Amino acid sequence: MRVSREKFAENREKILSVAGVLFRENGFDGVGVADIMKAAGLTHGGFYGHFSSKDDLALEVSRKLIDRVETRWKEHIAESPDRPLAALLDHYIHWRTVDDPGGSCVFATLIQEVSRSRGAVRAVFSDGLSVLVDTLADIVPGETEEERRANAATTLSSMMGAVILARAVEDRALAEQFLVTMRRQLDPGSRM
Numbered sequence: 001m002r003v004s005r006e007k008f009a010e011n012r013e014k015i016l017s018v019a020g021v022l023f024r025e026n027g028f029d030g031v032g033v034a035d036i037m038k039a040a041g042l043t044h045g046g047f048y049g050h051f052s053s054k055d056d057l058a059l060e061v062s063r064k065l066i067d068r069v070e071t072r073w074k075e076h077i078a079e080s081p082d083r084p085l086a087a088l089l090d091h092y093i094h095w096r097t098v099d100d101p102g103g104s105c106v107f108a109t110l111i112q113e114v115s116r117s118r119g120a121v122r123a124v125f126s127d128g129l130s131v132l133v134d135t136l137a138d139i140v141p142g143e144t145e146e147e148r149r150a151n152a153a154t155t156l157s158s159m160m161g162a163v164i165l166a167r168a169v170e171d172r173a174l175a176e177q178f179l180v181t182m183r184r185q186l187d188p189g190s191r192m
Helices: 005-026 033-039 044-049 054-079 084-092 095-099 106-115 120-137 145-168 172-186
Strands: none
Touching: 005 033, 005 044, 005 054, 005 106, 033 044, 033 054, 054 084, 054 106, 054 120, 084 145, 084 172, 095 145, 095 172, 106 120, 106 145, 120 145, 145 172
């Protein structure tokens, strides 16, 4: 039975959405095509009508999730023109980012796995990180473009590092120390 173009597009979006959550929760290698399709409420056999391979799916999901991070960051910055860095830090260095890997930043959840890979997915992550550094360079302090870019790279590393470390420990107090300490370092006026 053939499905309409609309239903086909809807199913494709459902697969991308479900895969995005499952990949962030379990890693690219921690979930199979059958698991993704089952979670999407679709048959395993239908997968190959949408994607040529799991790697193809991982690439498309990565692009989509990275675009979403970039869009959200720019929205938070635009909503707080008087304190753009603080607004971004309020959004990112937060328990919801730590506690919900499936619904949060693709970089903080998959970057370690991507660092051991080669090819298109790694290139997409690299380009995405470069965009985030550019975004931060527009809002961090610094006298020169070079200094702002260096401060942006430090800020990005610190933000993601704090979240990754907080996720890695079972001790909630230690996790909170990573978040609070980094938040205060990046924004000394923080009340976190």
